[in-house]
Amino acid sequence: MQSILIRLKEDFQLSIITLVGLCSLIGITPYIVFRLLEGNLWVGLVDAFLVVSTGLAVLYAWRTGDTIRPGQFLALIYSAGAVLVSIKLGVNGLFWFYTLILFNFFVVPPLQSAVATVASLIVVCTYGYLNPGLVFESHYQMTSFAVTCLIASLFASVFAYRGRRQREQLIELATLDPLTRAGNRRAMDAELDIAMADYQRHKTAYGLLVLDLDLFKEVNDAHGHKAGDHVLTEFTRIVKLSCRQSDRLFRMGGEEFVLLLPMVDRTGLEQAASHIRGTVAEQLQTPDGPVTVSIGGCMLHQHGNSDEWLHEADQCLYKAKELGRNRYIISPKG
Numbered sequence: 001m002q003s004i005l006i007r008l009k010e011d012f013q014l015s016i017i018t019l020v021g022l023c024s025l026i027g028i029t030p031y032i033v034f035r036l037l038e039g040n041l042w043v044g045l046v047d048a049f050l051v052v053s054t055g056l057a058v059l060y061a062w063r064t065g066d067t068i069r070p071g072q073f074l075a076l077i078y079s080a081g082a083v084l085v086s087i088k089l090g091v092n093g094l095f096w097f098y099t100l101i102l103f104n105f106f107v108v109p110p111l112q113s114a115v116a117t118v119a120s121l122i123v124v125c126t127y128g129y130l131n132p133g134l135v136f137e138s139h140y141q142m143t144s145f146a147v148t149c150l151i152a153s154l155f156a157s158v159f160a161y162r163g164r165r166q167r168e169q170l171i172e173l174a175t176l177d178p179l180t181r182a183g184n185r186r187a188m189d190a191e192l193d194i195a196m197a198d199y200q201r202h203k204t205a206y207g208l209l210v211l212d213l214d215l216f217k218e219v220n221d222a223h224g225h226k227a228g229d230h231v232l233t234e235f236t237r238i239v240k241l242s243c244r245q246s247d248r249l250f251r252m253g254g255e256e257f258v259l260l261l262p263m264v265d266r267t268g269l270e271q272a273a274s275h276i277r278g279t280v281a282e283q284l285q286t287p288d289g290p291v292t293v294s295i296g297g298c299m300l301h302q303h304g305n306s307d308e309w310l311h312e313a314d315q316c317l318y319k320a321k322e323l324g325r326n327r328y329i330i331s332p333k334g
């Protein structure tokens with residue numbers, strides 16, 4: 001139960017899709033009974049289809065963690081459902097369009113939701129225009145309906161866009177180092193734990209490099225803190241360009257970074273460390289000359305937790321510093 005609550009709290013899209021599932025079960029099921037009792041078989045079947053499909057989409061989202069496809073599926077079937085119900089029930093069915101507009105903007109990105117809403121409106125209005133009296137009582141009513149729907153869509157899209165943007169910014173704030181935009185310590189801890197679980201379950205190979213700029217204090221002392229900051233951002237850029245896209249760079253703090261390399265063997269880890277060391281020595285400059293980096297690394301093997309893994313790489317880094325810096329040492333273990 002607690003894990004369900006945590007997932008609902010942490011995954012906004014999943015919580016929205018679950019809410020839709022509950023609303024459809026509680027809100028639409030009585031209509032199925034009512035429509036069938038009044039002999040409106042088609043609308044009853046459409047409602048039943050919506051409830052069952054929603055249930056399946058919610059289950060899929062919970063099982064796979066994928067909320068994009070169920071969201072698109074729900075937007076599609078609810079748009080089609082609103083069109084069919086409006087065509088069958090006329091004015092009484094049109095009210096559902098306003099709920100549909102809000103719903104679409106919650107479950108799919110703003111552009112997709114605008115397309116779904118406008119497409120549904122076009123179908124209903126075209127049908128209503130070609131069949132006077134069946135959906136709308138007058139052209140005036142149809143125009144008012146289309147205009148109010150479009151205005152509601154506009155407001156919904158502005159809120160949906162801002163909401164999504166703010167959520168993205170919050171995720172960035174929680175996971176990225178503001179200066180270098182490498183992952184922060186919190187993101188690193190989470191990724192190392194995921195790597196350890198992956199290694200234990202699937203034996204996926206992971207390597208880790210701890211990178212520490214050499215004599216960085218001297219850069220700060222000679223050129224000021226701002227120049228030091230610039231060196232840190234340049235270093236991040238160089239390392240990101242020197243490694244694979246699947247490698248993840250984190251800033252542990254100060255001038256110490258961690259690079260996590262998935263699906264790499266010991267030779268590959270050494271090659272990566274050697275390449276990064278060489279590229280940094282070549283490209284990272286201050287007016288006084290190059291800034292170098294010392295690197296310690298190790299493969300993930302029988303570590304009990306991520307701290308032990310980091311500690312082993314750290315020991316190699318200290319050795320690299322002791323031996324004169326601007327070098328890499330990879331642990332022989334693992």
Ligand SMILES: Nc1nc2c(ncn2[C@@H]2O[C@H](COP(=O)(O)OP(=O)(O)OP(=O)(O)O)[C@@H](O)[C@H]2O)c(=O)[nH]1
Pocket residue numbers: 179212213214215216217218220224225226227228229232253254255321325
């Ligand atoms: N500009 C800048 N400097 C930082 C930041 N964080 C830490 N530092 C500085 O990084 C320096 C780290 O110095 P030390 O720990 O002595 O290490 P070092 O000079 O690189 O020497 P070695 O690691 O032994 O090669 C200190 O002067 C810190 O003030 C930051 O965000 N920006």
